[in-house]
Amino acid sequence: AQTVTQSQPEMSVQEAETVTLSCTYDTSESDYYLFWYKQPPSRQMILVIRQEAYKQQNATENRFSVNFQKAAKSFSLKISDSQLGDAAMYFCAYRRRWGSSNTGKLIFGQGTTLQVKP
Amino acid sequence: DTEVTQTPKHLVMGMTNKKSLKCEQHMGHRAMYWYKQKAKKPPELMFVYSYEKLSINESVPSRFSPECPNSSLLNLHLHALQPEDSALYLCASSQDTGAEAFFGQGTRLTVV
Numbered sequence: 001a002q003t004v005t006q007s008q009p010e011m012s013v014q015e016a017e018t019v020t021l022s023c024t025y026d027t028s029e030s031d032y033y034l035f036w037y038k039q040p041p042s043r044q045m046i047l048v049i050r051q052e053a054y055k056q057q058n059a060t061e062n063r064f065s066v067n068f069q070k071a072a073k074s075f076s077l078k079i080s081d082s083q084l085g086d087a088a089m090y091f092c093a094y095r096r097r098w099g100s101s102n103t104g105k106l107i108f109g110q111g112t113t114l115q116v117k118p
Numbered sequence: 119d120t121e122v123t124q125t126p127k128h129l130v131m132g133m134t135n136k137k138s139l140k141c142e143q144h145m146g147h148r149a150m151y152w153y154k155q156k157a158k159k160p161p162e163l164m165f166v167y168s169y170e171k172l173s174i175n176e177s178v179p180s181r182f183s184p185e186c187p188n189s190s191l192l193n194l195h196l197h198a199l200q201p202e203d204s205a206l207y208l209c210a211s212s213q214d215t216g217a218e219a220f221f222g223q224g225t226r227l228t229v230v
Binding site: 033035037042043044045046047050089091104105106108109110111113 | 149151158159160161163166168174206208210212214218219220221222223224226
C-alpha cells in the first residue's frame, strides 16, 4: 500500500523569506503523480503544484517549486518570497497514474501547518 | 473556470433528520469524489464516481448515500447520522481518475 509522510506538523517563516516543506512517500509503482495542496482557513483545498513521476524536471509554479527525488521517494515544496497569504495547512498527496484499480484515490500526508510572520 | 460549488456551506442537523449535500461542476470532468475531513487531519476518501457510475465506496456506513444524477452533479444524502459524523465534507472533481482533482469549499456539517 502507498503511504505519504509529512514529518513537520508545523513550520514558520518570516515574510519574504524561503521555506521548505518535506514529504516522503512509499510506493512500488513506477508511474504516479505527486501533488501539493494548500488549505487556508477558508477550507478550500487549492492545488499548488503537481509532478509526474516520469518527468525528471522539477515542477515550478511562480514562487513554488519542488525538489523531486524519485529514488529517495522524496518530494519537498519550496516557497520563495513567502507572503502572509501563504499561511495555511499544506498537504502532500500521491495518486497512482495507471492500472485497473486506478480509482483516482488521493493518498494524503498528515499535513504541515505553515505560519508566516510579518 | 476551475470551480466546484458546494451547497450548503454550513449545515446543522439532528440525528433523526434527512438532509442532502450538493456539489456541482461545469468543467466537463467525468470523475467526482466525496471526502470527509476532521479538524487538522487530511481528507479521507468516501466515494468515487467515474462516468456517473459509483466506482469506489470506501466502506462508508449506509447512512451516507451518494448519488450522481448527471455528469455535473453529485449529491450526498444523509440520514440518521451520529455526532461523530460531524466534519467538513469536501467534493472534488477531475477530468478522469488519473488527473489532478479540484476541490469545492466544503460543507461544514454538525450533527446534534
